[in-house]
Amino acid sequence: MYIIYRWRLQILAEYQSKVFIKGLSGIKEVVRAEPMVTMGQLTATLNPLGWTIPILPELDDLTVGGLIMGTGIESASHQYGLFQHICLSYELVLSDGSLVKCSKDENPELFYSVPWSYGTLGILTAVEIKMIPAKKYVKLTYRPIKGLDKLVQEFQKVSSQPNHDFVEGLVFNVNDGVVMTGNLVDNAEPNKINAIGKWYKPWFFKHVERFLLRDSSVTEYIPLRDYYHRHSRSIFWELQDIIPFGNNLIFRFLLGWLMPPRISLMKLTQTQAVKKLYENHHMIQDMLVPIHRLKESILLFHEHVEVYPMWLCPFILPADPGMVHPKLNSPEMYVDIGVYGVPKTKHFKPKETTRAIEKYVAEVGGFQMLYADTYTTREEFRKMFDHTLYDKLRNELDCKTAFPEVYDKVSQAARI
């Protein structure tokens, strides 16, 4: 039944009008989307109409439903929060088959419990998302920085400034990194336009790495859609382990248009052996920690895994009810530290190392993204994520016989 339902959503998303745009009381602009709509479809549909959503997670294949039920983050998150924070309402089918709508004003407890619930409260059928006007380019400034202290200071400074639409950092080793800030603009200096999304262009992280050779900042104008999907072609830097020659100039010119392979297809076709290989010799994790912990967190990842580049994305976490909120009752700036690749440290042991990192993240009031394997025990997991409202809703909505608990879907043991 569930499979048929997901299949129906897919058909709807792909073959019918994918997104419906409407004005709400003439005040706010809102896009109503099916959960199976992908980020690639959203930008392709909205951007030519002069609209966008404030947070557009960068991989083409990520879906609206997955980004709400898990979480979504992007370089505008220092202003807008996580993907859930730009959502105005959800429609869900509950365990008894009824269809309900929830928002801040209508069924608010359900509204705040849906994000991070991983599909364990109901099946999402429609979402209303805030829209903002799009512009043609992102004026992006790359700031190469040497020295961890300076890097962290600069990153923290730009994350707290309201004048940047986008903030992102790539750390290339424990001393060097590039902090990027961007703004939406309509006009560009023609000789500084760089359509980084074209199939023959270097992978974005490789392009950024080259700025480390410079002493001062460099500015480019990136077409909006190219900016949003900048990490798609190389799946961040994951593709370099799968197709090591993927960034080679000749390969890019001849076959670059075939990239990237569909992540869902790779997931579907990966053998048990490949799965084991990734489990034992690879780390794919995003840890969300208060931004004032950034330096010690980078050093901790360096000590345990030494995987570079490291992705830094700041985000403001409102003090809303639900699974994920700051420890104190006021909004707090956090940072997502993304680690994707083969650990270089000799002492890397998937379980022990991940557990040590998880322990640190929990101690500093942080969170682990749910798409990644968690080695926490159920008790540790329930401490990291506030289950108060979630448990109440699971009881009230009679979920226990219909859906598993989040932990039973995401823990490493459950995923074997």
Ligand SMILES: NC(=O)C1=CN([C@@H]2O[C@H](COP(=O)(O)OP(=O)(O)OC[C@H]3O[C@@H](n4cnc5c(N)ncnc54)[C@H](OP(=O)(O)O)[C@@H]3O)[C@@H](O)[C@H]2O)C=CC1
């Ligand atoms: N920048 C970012 O924010 C990035 C985020 N991610 C992560 O990737 C995931 C998104 O990937 P994506 O492939 O889109 O999602 P997935 O298909 O992996 O779905 C993630 C979870 O959401 C549930 N889900 C999805 N749609 C629905 C729905 N309509 N109703 C109920 N439950 C639903 C899934 O349930 P089920 O398992 O039952 O299908 C699954 O548990 C997120 O978890 C996100 O955190 C990854 C890369 C970048």
Ligand SMILES: CC(C)=CCC[C@@H](C)[C@H]1CC[C@H]2C3=C(CC[C@]12C)[C@@]1(C)CC[C@H](O)C[C@@H]1CC3
């Ligand atoms: C930016 C944020 C918050 C997260 C980025 C995470 C991604 C880099 C990973 C999410 C799912 C991952 C998968 C793979 C690579 C890394 C991700 C895209 C594989 C494609 C790696 C090869 C395996 O055979 C299949 C994996 C599927 C999931």
